[in-house]
Amino acid sequence: MSAAATEVAAPQVGEIRTLIASGKRRQVIFAAAGVFCTAFAVLVLVAAFLDLLIDGLPRLSWNFLTSFPSRRASEAGILSAWVGSAIVMLVTMFAAVPIGVGAAVYLEEYAKKNWITDLIEINVTNLAGVPSIVYGLLALGLFVYQFGFGESVLTAGLTLALLILPIVIVSSREALRTVPGHVREAAYALGATRWQMISDHLLPYSRGGILTGIILGMAEAIGQTAPIITIGALTFIAFLPPPPFSAEFPFLNFDWIRSEFTVLPIQMYNWVSRPDKAFQLNAAAAGVILLGMTLVMNGLAIYLRYQVRKKIKW
Numbered sequence: 001m002s003a004a005a006t007e008v009a010a011p012q013v014g015e016i017r018t019l020i021a022s023g024k025r026r027q028v029i030f031a032a033a034g035v036f037c038t039a040f041a042v043l044v045l046v047a048a049f050l051d052l053l054i055d056g057l058p059r060l061s062w063n064f065l066t067s068f069p070s071r072r073a074s075e076a077g078i079l080s081a082w083v084g085s086a087i088v089m090l091v092t093m094f095a096a097v098p099i100g101v102g103a104a105v106y107l108e109e110y111a112k113k114n115w116i117t118d119l120i121e122i123n124v125t126n127l128a129g130v131p132s133i134v135y136g137l138l139a140l141g142l143f144v145y146q147f148g149f150g151e152s153v154l155t156a157g158l159t160l161a162l163l164i165l166p167i168v169i170v171s172s173r174e175a176l177r178t179v180p181g182h183v184r185e186a187a188y189a190l191g192a193t194r195w196q197m198i199s200d201h202l203l204p205y206s207r208g209g210i211l212t213g214i215i216l217g218m219a220e221a222i223g224q225t226a227p228i229i230t231i232g233a234l235t236f237i238a239f240l241p242p243p244p245f246s247a248e249f250p251f252l253n254f255d256w257i258r259s260e261f262t263v264l265p266i267q268m269y270n271w272v273s274r275p276d277k278a279f280q281l282n283a284a285a286a287g288v289i290l291l292g293m294t295l296v297m298n299g300l301a302i303y304l305r306y307q308v309r310k311k312i313k314w
Contacts, residue, residue, distance in 0.1 A: 049288075053284075055280075055281055055284035056284030056286070056287065058281065059284075064077050065079065068239075073278030074278065076271075078286050078289060080238065080239065081266070081267035083240055084153070084241075087153055087256065088157050089221065091154060091158070096160075096162075096165055096217065100164075100165050100213075101203075101210060103169050104210075105172075105176070107169070107173060109194065124166050124170065131226075136227030136230025137230060139227065143155040144231055149258070151234075152260065153256065159227050160221040164220060167213055167216055168210075171209065171212060171216065172206075174213075175208070176206050179206050183202070184201070208309040211308065214301065215297075215301040218298075222290070222293065223290065223294070225266060225269060228265070233263065234262045235262065235270040241255075242256045243256070264286055
């Protein structure tokens with residue numbers, strides 16, 4: 001019996017080894033394909049950035065950053081454009097983050113699982129694929145004409161906040177789902193209410209994932225042009241919004257939020273559309289600054305996410 005069993009087991013062992021070897025080969029091939037695709041994408045990105053940098057490097061200077069646009073390419077700058085991009089992103093962040101995270105917490109922790117929440121979830125997911133121009137048309141009718149905000153920084157910030165809300169909501173929900181169930185159970189076992197469990201345990205543990213969604217959303221918003229043009233952003237502006245602080249009580253000035261504006265993508269579009277080669281070099285330099293702002297913003301958010309995750313102990 002033992003000899004027969006050995007004869008039967010020998011082919012089985014050989015088949016298992018063959019399957020293991022085949023699986024390892026497929027794994028190596030898949031890993032190599034993944035490395036190739038990643039390297040190709042990085043090389044294309046680096047090549048595009050270097051081409052942009054080579055074209056725009058002669059125009060990169062302190063005067064270029066601190067000068068207003070001009071009809072003369074050699075004197076034109078991006079002061080009003082990068083300041084406009086910065087304050088629009090500020091409004092976008094303060095509008096989208098609280099609403100997006102709050103909606104995610106409600107849908108994940110409070111909402112009952114029924115057809116209404118299913119409908120909301122489907123629509124939130126589908127909104128992430130809606131073309132950005134649709135958000136611009138929505139903002140034009142709602143914020144500009146219905147609410148009377150005009151072609152202002154507030155309108156632009158709210159428009160981009162609507163654009164990135166689905167990203168923030170979906171990523172925040174996924175971050176909340178990654179928190180182990182025993183964290184919730186332990187909080188309830190110690191007598192915590194649902195809100196105490198969410199605010200003291202769930203949100204701190206999921207902040208890293210939530211910040212990831214915010215990073216992705218803000219990176220998409222800073223480069224948007226179509227919705228900003230739709231709501232009436234200026235292509236040529238030679239002044240800055242009023243400062244947010246004043247010398248008189250209450251020392252805060254909110255006139256800037258209703259000010260007219262422009263942003264870097266629109267300034268680049270204006271220069272690229274001109275036949276003069278010098279303006280196209282200005283557009284390349286502005287593109288380098290826009291990429292730099294995006295990298296700085298993302299780098300800061302990634303650093304904060306790393307610090308948050310480093311403090312988490314399950």
